[in-house]
Amino acid sequence: MKRIVVIGASDQSRCTIDVIEQSKTYEILGVLDKNLSQGERFAGYTILGYLEVIEDLLANDDFIGGIVAIGDNFTRRKVVKEIENLYPEFQFVNAIHPSVILGNNVRIGKGSLIMPGVILNNNSGVGDHCILLTRSSLDHDSTLGNYSSLSPGVTTGGRVSIGKCSAIGIGANILHCKTIGNHCVIGGGALINKNVEDGSVAYGVPARIVKKRKKSEKYL
Numbered sequence: 001m002k003r004i005v006v007i008g009a010s011d012q013s014r015c016t017i018d019v020i021e022q023s024k025t026y027e028i029l030g031v032l033d034k035n036l037s038q039g040e041r042f043a044g045y046t047i048l049g050y051l052e053v054i055e056d057l058l059a060n061d062d063f064i065g066g067i068v069a070i071g072d073n074f075t076r077r078k079v080v081k082e083i084e085n086l087y088p089e090f091q092f093v094n095a096i097h098p099s100v101i102l103g104n105n106v107r108i109g110k111g112s113l114i115m116p117g118v119i120l121n122n123n124s125g126v127g128d129h130c131i132l133l134t135r136s137s138l139d140h141d142s143t144l145g146n147y148s149s150l151s152p153g154v155t156t157g158g159r160v161s162i163g164k165c166s167a168i169g170i171g172a173n174i175l176h177c178k179t180i181g182n183h184c185v186i187g188g189g190a191l192i193n194k195n196v197e198d199g200s201v202a203y204g205v206p207a208r209i210v211k212k213r214k215k216s217e218k219y220l
Helices: 011-023 051-057 073-086
Strands: 003-007 027-032 045-049 063-068 200-203 208-212
Touching: 003 011, 003 051, 011 027, 027 051, 045 051, 051 073, 063 073
Parallel strands: 003 027, 003 063, 027 045
Antiparallel strands: 200 208
């Protein structure tokens, strides 16, 4: 079994570790985190250090890479880009829970976390380094852009397009054929019945755009 690391020590990484353990696809060698000391324990695993240890890890034949388990989309993107620049041979793996339902012709990129009860319907697509949390669903012919996230219970209609680095809040509903741009934040419980342009914060039933946001602005 190939060995990997989980990058980040947080609630998000605990969930990621649980999915990897249950999927039995990879063996977790340890956790990388810049805020904890080397040798500390987190979620049953040893903190190995931070990105500087990847070079030595890659020297082992059974080590292939890992997954960045950071909830904030923009921060996750930043760490992924740093790893790609430093260690091009590092392989980003997916963590997909065994209960996930996949339709025909579903496309999933690299480095994504897909939690229990998620449904990806026919001909849907998930980009790289996405997060799909418990019982969220992406209906037929819909796409989720790189570094974007669906919170628990999010539901989309068919042919929905969600751009990159966008966060869809818990229990939000997106109607058929609607588009959400890049770097958007959709509030919990929102009903999206109109397209949402790039860099928008929207919430409500039906949702309305309440303000614009910067790409790096915190939302968690």
